[in-house]
Every structure is written in C-alpha cells, then in structure tokens.
Amino acid sequence: MKTMSRKLNLVELRSLIRRNQFTQSTSGFAPGHTQVNLVILxxxxxxxxxxxxxxxxxxxxxxxxxxxxxxxPKLTTPHADLRFDLPKYRIYKKGILAEEVHDIEAYWQEDLVSFLIGCSFTFEQALIDNGLSIRHIEEDRNVPMYITNIPCEPAGAFQGNLVVSMRPFLAADAIRAVEVTSRFPSVHGSPVHIGNPEQIGIHNLSQPDFGDTVTLKDGEIPVFWACGVTPQSVAMSSKPDLMITHAPGHMLITDVxxxxxxxx
Amino acid sequence: MKTMSRKLNLVELRSLIRRNQFTQSTSGFAPGHTQVNLVILxxxxxxxxxxxxxxxxxxxxxxxxxxxxxxxPKLTTPHADLRFDLPKYRIYKKGILAEEVHDIEAYWQEDLVSFLIGCSFTFEQALIDNGLSIRHIEEDRNVPMYITNIPCEPAGAFQGNLVVSMRPFLAADAIRAVEVTSRFPSVHGSPVHIGNPEQIGIHNLSQPDFGDTVTLKDGEIPVFWACGVTPQSVAMSSKPDLMITHAPGHMLITDVxxxxxxxx
Incomplete structure (x- = not known):
C-alpha cells in the first residue's frame, strides 16, 4: 500500500529517495518522466x-x-547517482537474492557497469491518456510480474526465462492497449501475450513472482508485456557472482x- | 552503373555473390528482404x-x-557465411582503408565478432510502396553518402562523425518520407536533417564521401538519414588495428x- 501522495513534486521525491525516506514503488509517481529498471554487473x-x-x-x-x-547516467540523468537514487535495490549473489537495501554504497566497486533498461511505466501514462485505467494504479499496488516458460535468446554467460508484467482490460481496451504500446518500442512496445496465462507457463495469476496481485474482473483479459525484471530471472538461472538490480517496481526516475x- | 538485372531471384543472387560473380551494389535487389551493413572487429x-x-x-x-x-548470423540468416556472402568488403587497418576485396577468407581470425547493422534500403521499399521515387534507384546508382560535422556519442575506443545517406524529394514527398520512415526505427528511422547541407557540414552534394552522386532537380529538398556506413567514418577517426566492413552499398541480404x- 502506498504511504506517500503521488502528487509529490519531482525535486521533493528525488530528495526523499536519496535520503532513504521514500522506499516504496515509484509506480504512478513523477508522471511523464521515464522510469527505468537497473542492472549493475x-x-x-x-x-x-x-x-x-x-x-x-x-x-x-x-x-x-x-x-x-x-x-x-550522464546521458539521461547527469545529476543522478545510481548508488542512492532508487528507493530499493536487490543484491543477487551467484543467482541467490541475498539482500534488499535502500542504497548500494557498501557494494560499490570500481569495475561496475550499470545498465538502464526501459520500463512499462512509460507507456502507462499513454494508456491513461487514452482513457484506459491501469488496475494496479487504481488499487494502489505494484504491477504484478510473472516468470514465464518463454526462454530468452541466450548470450554468453546469460540465459533464462522472460518475465512479464500484467494488466487486465476489457477486450476493446486490450485492443487499444496493443495499438498504444506499439508506439513505444524502446520501452517494451506491444504485448508479448494476451489471454490464457497457462500458454506462457503462468499457472496462478493471484501469485505473481514479483510485485502485487491485482483484481481481474469478469470479462477482462490479462494482457502481458515483456518486463525489465527479466534480468533478475536471468540472474537466478545464470548465477553471476554479483548482480545488483532495482527492487521490482522501485525504479530510477530519469530526466527524459x-x-x-x-x-x- | 548496374550490370545485373534487379529481377535476379534471391537464390541466384546469393549464389553469384558467394562465387564473387556479383560484385556491385545490392541497392534495389531482392526487394522485401532486409539488407544490412557489416562491421567485423x-x-x-x-x-x-x-x-x-x-x-x-x-x-x-x-x-x-x-x-x-x-x-x-544464426538468428537472421543461419545459412549465410559472412566471409563470402557480401559482394564487396573493405579492410581498414589502423583507420586506413587498406584494401577492397570480394571475400575475407584470408582475413578471418578466431577472435572476430560481426555486427549486422540496419540499412536504409529497408525503408526504400516502403517509400516506393507509398508512391515515392528513389533517385539513385531511378538513375541506377549507389546512394550518395556524406560524412557530416555531427559527432557521434563516443564509447570507449570509438568516436567519430555521423555519416548520412541522401535522397532528394519535392516538399510534399519529403514530408511523406518523414512519416513513412518514422515507422522503421530499427533501420535508421526518420531523417536526421532536411534541407541545407551546409548546416551539417556538407559543402558539396555532388561530391559524396561514399557511393555515387545523384541529380537534385529544381525545387527538390535533400533529405538526410543516419547511415550504417558511420562505423567506417568512426574507424578512420578511432583507428582500431583492424575493422572489416562491407563496401558502402554492397550489403548482406538477410532472411528477414x-x-x-x-x-x-
């Protein structure tokens, strides 16, 4: 459950995050600003x-x-410091989630490279602007995310299954959601699946692997988008010595x- | 000037390229099939x-x-062999164009990585389908390409200026060309410049740095797209020990x- 108002202005929000005083999901905060997933290796x-x-x-x-x-991240958010500016981080050691922390100063090393990955929160504003309601925002929760049975294309040391985020819609809205999100290819783009969760290896919608569960109403279709939490599923499969990530839903807010x- | 008919079927075309019997620009050949730029490092x-x-x-x-x-390239063209399947290659040694060759068997090493980069030939078919005429195809030439004064975003050992391809259009067609190519973000997408070449450091349209010159008719506007020959300008600036590329306009024809x- 959210404890902070989504009306916080951006400067205030960033200042609270940096001081570890905002530690919840950033979903619905700082509308219009691109939020990103984080992977540090x-x-x-x-x-x-x-x-x-x-x-x-x-x-x-x-x-x-x-x-x-x-x-x-000098190109998108030059004043940010990735060690402090996300509300919550996860530390994966050899594929095991070892710890959740609010800053990663203690883990920082001179050989680390940070990857900022597009997040579906970006197209949520476009969905809202098109009159669609986002259930997890309505219900003041984090988006539900699931590990599917769809293998990613492997590369070197990394392999694992795709993670998806889910938003329920009535059929007409689901169609509109495909149209709207197709316009955002660099933040996951169009859905990867629509309808029967079993077909992509999801057996129980009420038990997401990450985030919160949301209500699926009568007649609604679950719509699934590729999710930037996928690297965490990949960490679990590929077991790198160290991978630091954002905690799902707890994103970096960029300047873009x-x-x-x-x-x- | 072209010497082969653009009506060659794909199997024939590929077979001729592999045997070094087709050594000209692939522009306008194998319509509908994605052609790509090549960089090997x-x-x-x-x-x-x-x-x-x-x-x-x-x-x-x-x-x-x-x-x-x-x-x-197992994901897009699994039967291809990048050592043979382009009509012409360039060998850059420490930033100097050392040689043009029709296969690179003699240069192959076990530590080489090949990068396939999208090519504007992909959206040319979409432009043609929208009733626009492509001057360099009309005139049976390679597309004109120019090194601009626009710096690329550097990364590690690599820096250099953007290369653009140019196609002239009347104003209304130029507008339509922006619309059509915007739909192809993964093959250069919308233009980077329109109109005055001087503004991007091009002083003489009739002297392209790569490819052929084409006619600019009265009332036409030159339209410039980012070009996959940019790595060759980057090679000249950054001087890696070895960079093998396609010869401009002489592309790999993929299965996609x-x-x-x-x-x-």
Whole structure:
C-alpha cells in the first residue's frame, strides 16, 4: 500500500529517495518522466549482458549504459547517482537474492557497469491518456510480474526465462492497449501475450513472482508485456557472482520525458 | 552503373555473390528482404563497439551480433557465411582503408565478432510502396553518402562523425518520407536533417564521401538519414588495428523481411 501522495513534486521525491525516506514503488509517481529498471554487473560480465540485451530487445530495451566504474547516467540523468537514487535495490549473489537495501554504497566497486533498461511505466501514462485505467494504479499496488516458460535468446554467460508484467482490460481496451504500446518500442512496445496465462507457463495469476496481485474482473483479459525484471530471472538461472538490480517496481526516475520514446 | 538485372531471384543472387560473380551494389535487389551493413572487429574491441551502437541507435541500429569467432548470423540468416556472402568488403587497418576485396577468407581470425547493422534500403521499399521515387534507384546508382560535422556519442575506443545517406524529394514527398520512415526505427528511422547541407557540414552534394552522386532537380529538398556506413567514418577517426566492413552499398541480404522492422 502506498504511504506517500503521488502528487509529490519531482525535486521533493528525488530528495526523499536519496535520503532513504521514500522506499516504496515509484509506480504512478513523477508522471511523464521515464522510469527505468537497473542492472549493475562487474565489467567481466558486461559484454555478455550487453549482447543479451541486444538479443532480447523486448524485455531489455537499453536506455543507457554507464562508463565503467561511474555511478552517473550522464546521458539521461547527469545529476543522478545510481548508488542512492532508487528507493530499493536487490543484491543477487551467484543467482541467490541475498539482500534488499535502500542504497548500494557498501557494494560499490570500481569495475561496475550499470545498465538502464526501459520500463512499462512509460507507456502507462499513454494508456491513461487514452482513457484506459491501469488496475494496479487504481488499487494502489505494484504491477504484478510473472516468470514465464518463454526462454530468452541466450548470450554468453546469460540465459533464462522472460518475465512479464500484467494488466487486465476489457477486450476493446486490450485492443487499444496493443495499438498504444506499439508506439513505444524502446520501452517494451506491444504485448508479448494476451489471454490464457497457462500458454506462457503462468499457472496462478493471484501469485505473481514479483510485485502485487491485482483484481481481474469478469470479462477482462490479462494482457502481458515483456518486463525489465527479466534480468533478475536471468540472474537466478545464470548465477553471476554479483548482480545488483532495482527492487521490482522501485525504479530510477530519469530526466527524459516519456514522450521521447514514442514512435509517431 | 548496374550490370545485373534487379529481377535476379534471391537464390541466384546469393549464389553469384558467394562465387564473387556479383560484385556491385545490392541497392534495389531482392526487394522485401532486409539488407544490412557489416562491421567485423576483434573481440578486444567488441564491448566498446557494442556500447557505441547502443549510444548511437540512429546510425548503428543493431540487427544481430554473432558469437565470437562465428561467421554465421544464426538468428537472421543461419545459412549465410559472412566471409563470402557480401559482394564487396573493405579492410581498414589502423583507420586506413587498406584494401577492397570480394571475400575475407584470408582475413578471418578466431577472435572476430560481426555486427549486422540496419540499412536504409529497408525503408526504400516502403517509400516506393507509398508512391515515392528513389533517385539513385531511378538513375541506377549507389546512394550518395556524406560524412557530416555531427559527432557521434563516443564509447570507449570509438568516436567519430555521423555519416548520412541522401535522397532528394519535392516538399510534399519529403514530408511523406518523414512519416513513412518514422515507422522503421530499427533501420535508421526518420531523417536526421532536411534541407541545407551546409548546416551539417556538407559543402558539396555532388561530391559524396561514399557511393555515387545523384541529380537534385529544381525545387527538390535533400533529405538526410543516419547511415550504417558511420562505423567506417568512426574507424578512420578511432583507428582500431583492424575493422572489416562491407563496401558502402554492397550489403548482406538477410532472411528477414523488411516489414518485420516496421512499427505500426
């Protein structure tokens, strides 16, 4: 459940996050500003992961990759410090979730490379602008995310299954949602699946692997988008020595406007 | 000037290219099939170049990156062999164009990584389908390409200026060309410039840096798109020990259909 008002202004929000005083999901906050997923890896893994992203652009659309050792995403958010500016992080050691923390100062190393990956929160504003209601925002929850049975295209040390986010819609709205999100290829784009969750290996919609469960109303169809939490499923399968990520739903808020990523 | 008929079927065309019997520009051949630019680098440069492509998606939209040492683009054209299947290659040694060759068997090394980069030939078919005429195809020439004064976003060892391809259109057609090519973000997408060439550092349209000159008729506006020959300008500036590329206009013909890369 949210404890902060979504009306917080951006400066205030960022200041609270940096001071570990805002530690919840950023969904619905700072509307219009692009939020991104985070993956941090030692340089030894960076080439394989960069290639993994190139081969899996629907789940891992790269917004920016930092220079080695720099915690500053200089191209999209030059004042940010990736060690502090997300509300919550996850530390994966050899594929095991070891810890959740509110900053990663203690984990920082000079050989780390940070990957900023597009997030579906970007197209949620476009969906709302088109009159569609986003259930998890309505219900003040984090978006539900599921590990599917769809294998990603492997690259070097990295392999694993696709993670999807789910939003329920009536049929006509689901169709409109396909149209609207197709215009945002660099933030996951169009859905990867629509309808029967079993077909992609999801057996129980009320038990998401990440995030919260939301209500599926009578007549609604679940619509599934590739999700930037996929690298966390990949970490579990591929077991790199260290992978630091955002906690699902707890994103970096960049300086770039969502509309920047829209085609047409 | 073309010497082969554009009506050659794909099997025949590929067979001729593999046997070094087709050595001209592939522009206008195999309509509907995606053609790609090629960059081959030793593994030591691969991370920096992959990052360069990520930071410069308009000029270097990656279609595929091969596994280290493999000349086979297994995801898009699994029967192809990148050592033989382009009509002409360029060998850059420390930034100097050392040689043009029709196959690169003699240059192959076990540590080479190949980058397939989207090509504007893909959207040319869409332009033609929209009733626009492509001057360099009309005039049976290679597309004119120019090195601009626009710096690319650097990455590690790689920096240099953007290369653009140019097509002249009347104003109404230029507007339509922007609309049509916007739908193809993964093959350079919308133009980077329209009108006055001087504004992007091009002083003489009749002297392209790559390809052929084409006629600019009264009332026509030159329209400029980011070009996959940019890595060759980058090679000249960055001077890697070895970079093998396609010769401008002499592309790999993949199995993927152009329409695959269209948004909406």
């Amino acid at each position: 030692p340089k030894a893994y960076a080439y394989d992961f960069l290639l993994f992203c190139q081969r899996n652009p629907k789940s891992c659309p790269l917004i920016e990759v930092t220079d080695i050792g720099s915690p500053v 406007k969502d509309s920047h990523y829209s085609i047409l | 030793p593994k030591a440069y691969a991370y920096d170049f992959l990052l360069f492509c990520q930071r410069n998606p308009k000029s270097c939209p990656l279609i595929e990156v091969t596994d280290i040492g493999s000349p086979v 259909k152009d329409s695959h890369y269209s948004i909406l």
